[in-house]
Amino acid sequence: MEIKVLKSVLEANDVVAEQTRELLDENGVRMVNVMGGPGCGKTTLLERVIPKLGVRVAVIEGDIRGTHDAERVSRLGVKVIQINTEPFGGECHLEASAVRGAIGEIELDKVNVIFVENVGNLVCPAEFKIGDHLKVVMVSVSEGDDKPAKYPLMFRVSDVCVLSKSDLLSYVNFDEGKFKGDLAGVNFKMPVFKLSARTGEGVDEFVGWLRKKLSL
């Protein structure tokens, strides 16, 4: 009998992520992993997108501590599960086992899509698979145009980039050409949706893409 040796924390994590993905597929549920730095607008995007999707949604919220974002999202009338990483050493990302545990709290026959709002961080969430079908990386124009060059892994592993807070474009130094050029350097085919969750500009285009991509 073959003995499988998991060589690292990451490899062990990947096994759980694979199992999660299988469980979701069996139940016809799609999972979307929303990643981005602190304050890039992940929760606000979910608040805007979920009501427009027109399908049954659950949300898993990842935070070091507290239920701030979970409370906001639960006002949409969707099921929300909060994962706090503080009891696990204040980890700066969600691991597959934590997400797997949260999924256990969701009745999978009652949802079509699970959104995971990862911990606010442009680094480690890119390294830990959780079993999602789609990875969204968000970056706000107020963070500057240098993020793809500085955090290449996050932009390489993600399927789509949301460039948020477009309503602030006139007030910040953000060179869209440079941003897209650097982005193409790490992930040539990545689609970019420039939007403002505050004003609603560009949100419908992103929702349309999401519906198509998730076959909703």
Next chain:
Amino acid sequence: MEIKVLKSVLEANDVVAEQTRELLDENGVRMVNVMGGPGCGKTTLLERVIPKLGVRVAVIEGDIRGTHDAERVSRLGVKVIQINTEPFGGECHLEASAVRGAIGEIELDKVNVIFVENVGNLVCPAEFKIGDHLKVVMVSVSEGDDKPAKYPLMFRVSDVCVLSKSDLLSYVNFDEGKFKGDLAGVNFKMPVFKLSARTGEGVDEFVGWLRKKLSL
């Protein structure tokens, strides 16, 4: 003979940090650890503050990859050492040993202050001591007023908070009262400097405080 057992990565890190601090003290050099999420304005703050300090400065830049920020800072005519964490697994923070190595590249009798620009992240840099004398946490108003509640450790371990991009205050939802209330909840005595490195508003006040605090 007593055998010292280092119980964890963090404990081993703390020992190196202590040694670094002793080395700096022997040479009369002060080290400032600048932390904050991606794009909060750490590099821009250094560009503004360093020329106003009127002392000899060196800068250690921490990034996953690249020398983008280091190139910007080196235009000030100061010595800059770049630490890239990508060869070490793409770590999302600077560890004491990496900083100690960088300090070895600096002639300590020729500087008064070393600024360390940590990796853009509100989580793990708070957990890893590097041997600094002063910790600055930066958060921009465009990131939202909920950061002290969501990333309490970072605000608890830091000595001062820089609330950056104050020129964007009119264009974002940011409740200064809530921010300061939550901040007081995790670090009652923490001074806050609201400033805009872009317009220069509030920078002199912060520089004045820094000069006093570092006995320059």
